[in-house]
Amino acid sequence: MAAGAAEAAVLEVGSARHFEELLRLRAGSLLVVHFWAPWAPQCAQMNEVMAELAREHAKVGFAKLEAEAVPEVSEKYEVSSVPTFLFFKNSQKVDRLDGAHAPELTKKVARHSAGAALAPGGEHPKEDLTARLRKLTHAAPCMLFMKGTPREPRCGFSKQMVEILNRHNIQFSSFDIFSDQEVRQGLKTFSNWPTYPQLYVSGELIGGLDIVKELEASDELDTICPKAPKLEERLKVLTNRAAVVLFMKGSKQEAKCGFSRQMLEILDGTGVDFETFDVLEDEEVRQGLKVFSNWPTYPQLYVKGELVGGLDIVKELKENGELPSVLRGES
Known part of the structure; x- marks a missing residue:
């Protein structure tokens, strides 16, 4: 891997070993890593932003890593949604950015590559x-x-x-x-x-x-200090917050896993109103609902407070023509 190539383009990291090698190679400068997924359109947009930043900041290393393809690295750095950007100096994580925020990414790259954010007078703002x-x-x-x-x-x-x-x-x-x-x-x-x-x-x-x-x-x-409501009571409220509630990774606007995206597409096609809850935003709900529903994965679909199931169940209901009546609580 030539240093010039690393500076001129966004590198693609294909394994945990490759990632560790890249950390060592870029130890003397800033390295920005984009954890992305091919199914998320916002990631494709941010890859374009990364490519532009790579052209503007020749001394900064830029890389992209498919989060679900290299899970050991994603888990190590607690990356549970895409896009996520991690900033490394001397092989240590110094900052992160969650979400597709091009202006904030640009600002963080400029700040970290300069070493410190200084105001025109030489002082911090x-x-x-x-x-x-x-x-x-x-x-x-x-x-x-x-x-x-x-x-x-x-x-x-x-x-x-x-x-x-x-x-x-x-x-x-x-x-x-x-x-x-x-x-x-x-x-x-x-x-x-x-x-x-x-x-x-x-x-x-x-x-x-x-x-x-x-x-x-x-x-x-x-x-x-404010007390947290008991988890079971919380989950009962959440599962009954609307007639149809989808517990998923991400939101209606931005699914953060392929299964959640497929579930959204199916529900959108029914014309039935539904609400969503992003389990990536609440670790207590994410873990607790698995036990509450006796269902180990996400997404999970609830109708009138009762669990319907996950993506496979909903696909079967759709194929059998039963999904509309189930969503209306008729069966």
Whole structure:
């Protein structure tokens, strides 16, 4: 693999070994990897954006990896939807972008390839960062800024914090401060708190692990943080939210797996109104519904709160001419 070829075009990664070799080869510069799928039209569009960026940034490496064809790499980096873009420096992931957002991809490439985002005067745009941090701290009623993710904490303190919140059935969203160096450093000043994890409730800093442990010991934690509804109750509400509900990967506008896309095409052809729920956006629902429905895969179709089945079942119903009456709840 010639260095010039790597700089001039978007490389195609065909295996986990190839991916590891590419990380080593590009260790001295920025590498941007597009996790894509051939069935997703938005991925084709973003591949064109990548090709244009490759022409503009000769010193940056660009590659595309078919997410479902190299699952070991996708799973390692928690890529569960397409398109997803990962940014690597020195063989380490430094940032990610989920979704087909060409302007944001362009901005991130420019920022990471420059090494730092500097304003014309040579300083970071503090007002923009402050506004961004304010939005992040208000992104959910309970926000945890941590190292790693709830599924894969990357420090002992973050792991303990997640365990406490889960033990108290507290509903929270999280932000991986390793994914954004600007946020990682800026939030320390914004919150006047030098370490991680940091817990925010209603946009206000509660504190770090020691504070949360004290609140737990004094029985105050449950009164401060919002409680998550019991999962079974949630699932009953979700499966009855409309007469026909499709639990899928992605949305009506953007299916994120081939099976979900086929299911959408079948339902669209019936003319029946239906709602969708993106299981990639809620890990608790994604795992819990498998047990609740006793059905291990997605998509799953519900009519009037009752499971119809997955894609194969719906295909059979369509072929037998029974699907319209089933969707109307008549059989």
